[in-house]
Amino acid sequence: MRDHYNLEKLIKILPVLARTAGGYATITDSEGRRLCTFDWNGTEIKDLDNQIYDLARNAGQQACPLIGVSQIVDQADAWALPIGEYVLACSNVERLIKEQKFQDALIKALPMIAQVAGGEAVIFNDLGERLLSYYSNGSERHQLKGQVSKQARQAMVSQEPVVGKSFSINGAMAVRIPITEKIGFGFNNENAVRQHQKLYDEVKKFQNAKYCFEDIIGESEVLTKTKSMAKFVADGVSSILIYGETGTGKELFAQSIHNASDRRYRSFVALNCGALPASLIESNLFGYEEGAFTGAKKGGSPGAFEQANGGTIFLDEISEMDISLQTKLLRVLQEREVVRVGGFKAQKIDVRVIASTNKELNDLIADGGFRQDLFYRLNVVQLKIPPLRERVGDIGLLAKHFMHKFSFSFGRLVEDIDPRTLKLLQNHAWPGNVRELQNCIESAMNMVREESTLLPEHLPLYLRQGQKTLKESVIVEIGNEELNLKEALSGAEKLIIQKALEMAKFKKVKAARILGISTATLWRKLTEYGMEGDNQ
Structure with missing residues (x-):
């Protein structure tokens, strides 16, 4: 009689518990067999009677509360609590359904959000991975789909909005907002920045x-x-x-x-x-x-x-x-x-x-x-403008600046520079200074596939393997007492140009790019050193 009284009492609790939890509430025996189940609307689901609920059975056998998943709706969370000879279990199915409805509504509204925000609007998952994005003109953006944003990931981990620089366009700002534990969205002010830049360019024209x-x-x-x-x-x-x-x-x-x-x-x-x-x-x-x-x-x-x-x-x-x-x-x-x-x-x-x-x-x-x-x-x-070799500490800042610039142009989300890559960059002499570094990063960005970090293998071959060769090419034998510093420097410059030509297979435009100088400057130097006919 006591057990029957307890079961009736527990059954009366089920509708309230289901409504409060926003899911299903059920009472099972110690073997996990469902005795009674209610949904969040207070409706009894008789079709589930006598079905075995694995989570409740395990909780009954172990005589301890357990957390697991719903057996009715995939991905819904559930818990089971042994009470005497029975097990009380509950899930949050309604919350999952509401989250899915909200996600569907957010996806439908994303183009409108982009238009109102005046930029790109993005949906990302708990890893910060882009799931879907739209431009302000309503067209879907495909280039960066699947890429992971560190700031989006930070927002999902902290469950707090994160404001920072946009990856889409230099100068734009973006906000990443977690909506649930599994999904978030972000948007930027890309249009305003573009319009401002256009106005600025008109003034400067x-x-x-x-x-x-x-x-x-x-x-x-x-x-x-x-x-x-x-x-x-x-x-x-x-x-x-x-x-x-x-x-x-x-x-x-x-x-x-x-x-x-x-x-x-x-x-x-x-x-x-x-x-x-x-x-x-x-x-x-x-x-x-x-x-x-x-x-x-x-x-x-x-x-x-x-x-x-x-x-x-x-x-x-x-x-x-x-x-x-x-x-x-x-x-x-x-x-x-x-x-x-x-x-x-x-x-x-x-x-x-x-x-x-x-x-x-x-x-x-x-x-x-x-x-x-x-x-x-x-x-x-x-x-006097200092050469890049005299400000090695700026190489990392410049490399990241150029990397972000070309990331947007190429549609590749590259956010970091591998320490080994940075070391290679900092150890290079940079005879072409900042212009050479910019050309080097542009070349490296062409080699990036799915990586989010700039790796040594992305760098131009001459930077990875040609340093020793280039250094050897600037050795000048000073055996003549009449050879002054100016002549020694001219000889070294001539040897460097010759080596660059060989590395570029005597293609002048490519050789100028390796040296970090303009093609016009290279032609002038070739004429100065009587090398304009060098083609073999």
Whole structure:
């Protein structure tokens, strides 16, 4: 009679327990045989009577509470509790069903979320793995499906929203929000960033200076001091001469100085003095009148100084300028006026001059290759850009910056750099400096498949295996007492170029990429060393 009373009492509890738990509640005997079962709506499910519930049977046999899974609905959690000769069991099926309905609704709403948020909207699982994503225009994005985001994983583990940088576009921010323990979603402000960048580019279109000091990546002491000095002199009017090896970012500094000055809303005009012959440099610098030479445009054309009036002119590779043009340039700087080729009328100009060189101008002056008075005009403020080998600590920051840049372009989610890869990068001499590093990371990103970490095998072969060969190629035998430092350096440079040509199978564009220099610079050096005919 006592047992019958207990069973009736337990059966009365089942509807309340099922509703509270949001699932099924059942009472079984000690063998796990279902005696009575209710769902979360309070309805008795007689079809389940006498069925064996394994979790309840195990709990009855072990005489202890157990946690397991529902035998009615897959993936639903359940528990079983022995009470005398019976076992009370309950599951959370309704919660699972509600979660699935919510997930279905979220998937349906994802394109709308993307549109309202103005960017990409993503659903991810408990591992941070992308399950589904949409652009703001309603189209599904397939490139990064299956990729794992560390920040999404962090949000799921902590069950707290995580805000951080978006992986889709540089400058965008994203939020990752856990919805349940198994699913979360995120979105970014990609559209706003793109629109802002487009507006910024429109403002900069006429002056062609898109970089600011914030774009110069690095935290090393030597770079920080250089940036501080550049910022300090940016508001001045004096000419600036920037020294730096090929690929160190001399134009990046020139543009940043312009954009930090009062002239930032006026034109920024850049001219590479080593890329064109003297005749073309002259007409590009000073402009020309109609009929000045064969092929001259009707009405003539303004030169770089006229185009930069009120703004800044950047003369890259000033050391390569022909000596006759140096004389004309000196006059422009002294008189602050320019006369077009084939013309007679002088036009007043207000232009700040920033020049750059990768050569020591004092040596050129001593050899008669550069005017000393022009040097004094240009070298009012001297700025030296440190080579990458002098700021090894910045290599990791730069590599990650380029890696994230190319990750979006290539649709590959690569978030980390393997320590072995970083060591290889830090041990390299980087004769082509930051430009060479950027080319190296771009090459490596082309080799990535499903990996989320940049590995040594992704790096270019010359970086992994060619270091010893390149080092051997710069050994110069100094057996002649008359061989000076300049000749030794020239010999070493010639050997390095020869080795790069061999590694590139004498393809000039590829050799220039290996050296981290422009093709025009390579051709100039080949001509200088009498190597322009090297093809075997």
